[in-house]
Amino acid sequence: MTALAERVRWAPRLATGPAAGTWIALGLVVLLAAAIVTARGGDYLTQANLLNMLSRTTALGIVAVGQTIAILAGSLDLSVAYLIGLTSLIAAEVMAGDPAMIVPGVLAVLAASALVGLVNGLVITKLQVNAFIATLGVGLVIKGILESRYEGPAGSVPVLFQRLGYDRIGPIPVAVLLMLAVAGAAALFLHRTRAGHHVYAVGGNVEVARLSGVPTTRTTVLAHVICSLCAGVAGLYLASRLGAGAPYVGTDGGYDLESIAAVVLGGTVLAGGRGGVSGTVAGVLLLAVLDNLFDQLVLDAFFKASCAAP
Amino acid sequence: MTLAMAGISKSFLGVGVLHDVDLDVRAGEVHALVGENGAGKSTLLKVLSGVHQPDAGTIAIDGEERTFANPRHAQDAGVAIIHQEFTLLPERTVAQNVFLGREPVRRGLVDTVAMEHATAALLAEIGETGFGPDAVVRRLSVAQQQVVEIVKALATDARIVAMDEPTAALAEHEVALLTDLVRRLTARGIAVLYVSHRMPEIFALADRITVLKDGARVTTLTAAELEPPTLVRLMVGRPLSAYYPPRATEFGDVRLEVRGGTAPAISGIDLTVRAGEVVGVAGLQGAGRTELLRAIFGADPFTAGDVLLDGRPVRLSSPRRAIAAGVAMVTEDRKAEGLALAQSVRENALLVLHAVFRRRARVGAARTRDLLATVGLRSAGEDQEVRFLSGGNQQKVVLAKWLAADPRVLLLDEPTRGIDVGAKAAVHELVREQAEAGMAVLMVCSELPELIGMSDRICVLHEGRLAGELPAGASEEDVMALATGHGVPHVEVPR
Ligand SMILES: Nc1ncnc2c1ncn2[C@@H]1O[C@H](COP(=O)(O)OP(=O)(O)OP(=O)(O)O)[C@@H](O)[C@H]1O
Ligand SMILES: [Mg+2]
Numbered sequence: 001m002t003a004l005a006e007r008v009r010w011a012p013r014l015a016t017g018p019a020a021g022t023w024i025a026l027g028l029v030v031l032l033a034a035a036i037v038t039a040r041g042g043d044y045l046t047q048a049n050l051l052n053m054l055s056r057t058t059a060l061g062i063v064a065v066g067q068t069i070a071i072l073a074g075s076l077d078l079s080v081a082y083l084i085g086l087t088s089l090i091a092a093e094v095m096a097g098d099p100a101m102i103v104p105g106v107l108a109v110l111a112a113s114a115l116v117g118l119v120n121g122l123v124i125t126k127l128q129v130n131a132f133i134a135t136l137g138v139g140l141v142i143k144g145i146l147e148s149r150y151e152g153p154a155g156s157v158p159v160l161f162q163r164l165g166y167d168r169i170g171p172i173p174v175a176v177l178l179m180l181a182v183a184g185a186a187a188l189f190l191h192r193t194r195a196g197h198h199v200y201a202v203g204g205n206v207e208v209a210r211l212s213g214v215p216t217t218r219t220t221v222l223a224h225v226i227c228s229l230c231a232g233v234a235g236l237y238l239a240s241r242l243g244a245g246a247p248y249v250g251t252d253g254g255y256d257l258e259s260i261a262a263v264v265l266g267g268t269v270l271a272g273g274r275g276g277v278s279g280t281v282a283g284v285l286l287l288a289v290l291d292n293l294f295d296q297l298v299l300d301a302f303f304k305a306s307c308a309a310p
Numbered sequence: 311m312t313l314a315m316a317g318i319s320k321s322f323l324g325v326g327v328l329h330d331v332d333l334d335v336r337a338g339e340v341h342a343l344v345g346e347n348g349a350g351k352s353t354l355l356k357v358l359s360g361v362h363q364p365d366a367g368t369i370a371i372d373g374e375e376r377t378f379a380n381p382r383h384a385q386d387a388g389v390a391i392i393h394q395e396f397t398l399l400p401e402r403t404v405a406q407n408v409f410l411g412r413e414p415v416r417r418g419l420v421d422t423v424a425m426e427h428a429t430a431a432l433l434a435e436i437g438e439t440g441f442g443p444d445a446v447v448r449r450l451s452v453a454q455q456q457v458v459e460i461v462k463a464l465a466t467d468a469r470i471v472a473m474d475e476p477t478a479a480l481a482e483h484e485v486a487l488l489t490d491l492v493r494r495l496t497a498r499g500i501a502v503l504y505v506s507h508r509m510p511e512i513f514a515l516a517d518r519i520t521v522l523k524d525g526a527r528v529t530t531l532t533a534a535e536l537e538p539p540t541l542v543r544l545m546v547g548r549p550l551s552a553y554y555p556p557r558a559t560e561f562g563d564v565r566l567e568v569r570g571g572t573a574p575a576i577s578g579i580d581l582t583v584r585a586g587e588v589v590g591v592a593g594l595q596g597a598g599r600t601e602l603l604r605a606i607f608g609a610d611p612f613t614a615g616d617v618l619l620d621g622r623p624v625r626l627s628s629p630r631r632a633i634a635a636g637v638a639m640v641t642e643d644r645k646a647e648g649l650a651l652a653q654s655v656r657e658n659a660l661l662v663l664h665a666v667f668r669r670r671a672r673v674g675a676a677r678t679r680d681l682l683a684t685v686g687l688r689s690a691g692e693d694q695e696v697r698f699l700s701g702g703n704q705q706k707v708v709l710a711k712w713l714a715a716d717p718r719v720l721l722l723d724e725p726t727r728g729i730d731v732g733a734k735a736a737v738h739e740l741v742r743e744q745a746e747a748g749m750a751v752l753m754v755c756s757e758l759p760e761l762i763g764m765s766d767r768i769c770v771l772h773e774g775r776l777a778g779e780l781p782a783g784a785s786e787e788d789v790m791a792l793a794t795g796h797g798v799p800h801v802e803v804p805r
Contacts (some may be wrong), residue, residue: 192419201410204399211361211397212462213382213411274401 019279022266026286033293042296049292054176057288059084059234061179061281064259064266065186066230068280071263072190073223074203074272075124075131079139080231080259083116084250086142087235092155092245099158106236113232114225116142121221139256146247153244165241175237182230187277189226199223203272231255262287311372311388311469312336313501318357318367320350322698325690327353329526331367335470335501340492340515342533343505345522345545346730347702348688351505352394354522355472358503359391360384371470382411390468392459394475394505394701394728400448405429407447408462432461436491451595453484460491471495472503475701477511478728481595481756489515507702507730508757509538521545546732554763555742557782561586561766563620565750566637566719568606570615575601576774579615583719583750588741590765591754592789597771599754600642603721606752607639608632619718633666636718640708640725642754648708651697655682655689658696658707662715674714681710685736702729709737713744720744722753726760738764758786 037043063080070077087109095105116138123134167174190196198219201209210216231250238249250256260270266283268275313335320328328350335341343351356362358369360378368375371387378384384391398407405426413420414428429443438457441450447458456476463471473492477485489511496502506512512519513533521528521544528544543549562585571579576598583589593599605612608626616623619635626632629639641647649658656675659682663674679692685706689699696704705728712720722741726734741764745751755761761768768780770792777792 188419192422194413194415194420197406197410197413197420200402200406201399204401208397208399209410211359211381211391211393213380213385215382273399 019267019276019282022279022282022286026282026289029286029289029293033289036293037296051171051173053285053288053292054173057284058173058175058179059237059253060255060258060262060287061284062182062230062234062237063255064262064280064284065179065183065277066227067259068263068266068268068275068277069186069190069199069223069230070131070227071260071268071270072203072272072275073199073220074206075220075223076135076260076270077120077224077227077231078132078135078256079116079120079142080227080234081250081254081256082139082142082146083113083228083231084235084238084253084255085146085245085247086116086250087113087232088239088242088249089146089150089154089245089247091161091236091239092153092157095155095157095161097156097158099160102158102161105157105161109232109236110229113228113235117225117228118221120228121224124224125217125220143251150247153242153246155245157239157243157245162240162243165237178233178237182233183277183281186226186230190276195219195222200273203274205273258287311499311501313358313389313470313503314370314373315354315358316368316370318354318364318369320353320357320362320364327525328357328364329524331522331525331527333503333520333527333530335503337469337499337501338496339517340496340502340504342512342516342519343503343522344507344512344519344541346688347706347728347733348700349522349545349730350525351522352474352700353525355391355393355474355503355505358384358472359389385412385466385468388467388469389472390463390466390470391472392463392474392476394478396455396459398447398455398458398462400446402447403443404433404441404445404447404450404458404461405443407458408432408443408465410462412466428465429461432464433457436461436464436494452479453481453487453595456480456484456488460488464495468500470501470503472505474505475507475728476504477506477508478701482758484595485511507728507734509541509731512541513538523547542731545730554760555739557766558586558588558742558745562748564618565620566606566752567618567621568612568615569618571602571605571612571617572614573601573605573610573612576605576771579771579776581752581769581776583752585748585750586745587766588745588751588753588764590761590768591752591771592758592761592768593771593777593793595756596773597793598774599771600723601774602771603639603723603752603754606632606719607637607721609639630666633662633715633717637721638662638712638715638717638719639721640712640723642723642727644704644708644727648711649696649704652695654693654695655687655699655707656692659692659710659714662711667715677716678710678714681713681740682706684740685709686733702733705729706733706737709740713740718749720749720751722751722755724755725753726755726757734760758789762786762789 067077090112091105091109094108095101120135120138123129124131164174190199198214201214202216202219206216239245262283263280264270265286266279268279315333318328318331331354345351357364360381360383376387408429409425414424415421426443441454447455456479477488480488492502492515504515516533518530518532519536520530564582565585566583568579568581579602591599591602604610606617608628608631611627617626624635626635659678660671660675663671687706688703696707709725726737741751753764762784766782768784768789770777770789772793772795777795780788
């Protein structure tokens with residue numbers, strides 16, 4: 001029995017799960033990128049470049065972790081991009097540059113996102129609306145609010161709060177730690193809580209879950225609440241980067257489709273029930289590395305072109 | 311613990327399915343529930359387990375009346391059910407499945423170690439050593455999955471276990487393991503409600519038998535008072551001949567020939583089926599029976615070897631080609647491979663015709679209707695979605711769908727799984743009729759008496775190879791000897 005316990009504890013689940021492929025692909029792409037950039041006389045693996053990539057990844061990473069949970073539950077969330085814009089504005093307007101209002105601002109954002117997640121979940125489960133339509137609809141409602149009330153950036157976040165976006169502990173940005181904390185919490189939720197197990201069950205087969213006594217409605221709603229909360233946290237992070245709230249920061253960043261892309265790249269099945277957070281983190285990093293590589297190459301070509309021109 | 315259901319009625323959208331059914335099960339007893347496809351057996355079990363709520367009637371446990379608004383309530387009251395369709399999550403581990411919905415929690419977190427220990431203990435208790443609690447269910451065989459279903463029921467500490475056709479997907483020797491297991495449950499004082507279409511195990515296990523017909527209880531008798539033919543008459547409402555339709559006396563030319571057929575799970579298979587002949591394929595689970603059929607059908611094509619149809623070599627590299635060449639296959643797993651569940655009976659029955667033989671679709675529609683009537687389909691109409699049909703009636707739709715294409719070669723993988731005795735006889739007659747009209751039939755069936763009764767010749771597979779051929783009327787012992795790879799009695803097959 002102790003041997004069994006041992007095996008359970010140390011089983012290298014990471015290495016065999018669907019995420020393994022994505023991590024390997026990530027390693028290969030990083031090597032490839034380094035090779036290409038070095039061959040062209042650049043230096044790819046500089047701390048500056050890596051940090052640049054990491055912080056650009058933070059917001060997408062946080063959203064994608066939430067999206068993973070929605071997708072694992074057999075659903076998906078297309079409202080995240082609009083919600084990010086909305087929450088960045090809520091944060092900036094509630095805080096209004098006053099450090100004393102940071103906590104109320106954060107709480108207001110979390111409450112608003114939880115509410116949106118609740119609506120998403122209830123429309124899907126109680127009204128039996130397809131998740132695609134339901135979350136797109138909710139997203140469009142948020143878009144309407146944003147369009148009617150804002151024309152551009154509004155509010156301001158205090159300098160203290162901006163440190164979330166810019167500070168580092170040693171070489172590592174605080175925000176990256178935030179993303180890792182969110183990912184870790186999500187992984188803990190999925191693997192070590194009952195609700196997390198139920199997310200896999202509902203996504204794997206709702207009928208099986210129901211027959212096994214799993215509260216399916218509650219599980220789907222919870223998955224959506226968590227997904228929206230993650231989008232809210234991303235909104236907070238972006239507000240701290242920008243110093244203000246911006247209605248289109250979410251949609252301009254393409255967080256809805258990109259987060260889904262990262263989840264699927266990470267080996268989570270779009271139909272639900274199989275996959276996990278680790279793969280999503282790899283997927284997000286993979287997207288970031290590719291993006292960064294293309295940026296460098298394009299910049300390079302642009303540079304050469306402008307040098308060649310007399 | 312005793313269970314008493316009284317006056318249970320249930321209808322779906324105004325169509326009555328159960329009418330005033332009484333049923334009681336005592337501690338330590340096996341109470342068998344039998345009846346034709348669509349009689350309402352599964353529905354009654356679903357009422358008992360809180361999946362459906364009865365329109366009328368009461369459920370009492372130890373004399374105390376209970377209502378189950380959902381499956382969880384029934385579980386908490388000590389009722390566990392093993393459903394006709396698998397209720398496992400293929401992507402999750404055995405332990406995660408066993409404790410689904412009831413994961414043990416310590417300090418707010420799921421205690422995965424305790425979960426795996428408890429599962430390991432339960433597996434050991436029922437003598438399962440083939441897999442552990444951390445095995446992923448998708449990788450288990452059908453029989454092993456059935457064991458997981460049972461362990462899942464046991465893990466709830468159930469005192470009343472209802473099993474809906476638990477052996478439908480099992481091979482003969484696995485059935486023996488399961489009946490043993492059921493006896494061990496009753497020895498522990500558990501009350502078992504047992505649904506099955508297989509007569510031998512009903513009489514081997516049951517203390518009492520209740521017959522359901524058209525949603526109403528016909529009678530409840532002790533098993534000792536009953537003989538199989540009497541029971542069949544009670545179920546079907548008419549006596550049924552215990553014999554299989556007469557075998558063919560003469561055959562046509564060779565219709566299907568496989569030479570040196572090799573695929574991942576099978577190697578070097580040589581096989582012929584003549585027009586008018588029904589050839590049975592026997593073998594244990596994993597011997598490569600399904601793989602052989604799937605290879606011929608082009609679903610997982612042969613990697614080496616030749617297939618000849620009516621003497622001409624053909625390359626059946628996809629099911630579409632095979633169908634166009636006149637090959638049809640009734641697959642083993644109707645839910646996953648045989649039916650579009652959300653579509654109507656008509657759409658399903660005409661699927662092959664529409665997909666491959668457009669021009670025959672019109673004529674086919676009438677023929678399909680005849681076929682559905684022949685196999686005795688019970689549905690609310692051709693527009694009913696297939697997923698609302700009872701398990702056995704779904705199987706009938708699959709059969710009709712393939713026969714409608716008028717194939718030259720018919721591959722049958724467990725064609726009578728889950729269908730009632732009456733319908734079984736109808737299917738046997740239908741297959742014989744088709745053969746007489748010149749079709750070549752290759753049939754896999756795990757119920758040996760049925761396979762022997764139907765076949766003009768039996769090919770026995772052992773670990774992916776042809777272990778031998780037996781003539782019509784071979785004994786079960788001969789077949790098993792070849793199938794287990796023991797003492798190969800070489801019997802010349804007269805041609
Ligand atoms: N959810 C549902 N909606 C509508 N009709 C249903 C539903 N469930 C079952 N039925 C109908 O109830 C009848 C009884 O079905 P049930 O599954 O109980 O039969 P059964 O006795 O288990 O048959 P089998 O031996 O084929 O498994 C069938 O005619 C079926 O079409
Ligand atoms: Mg049934």
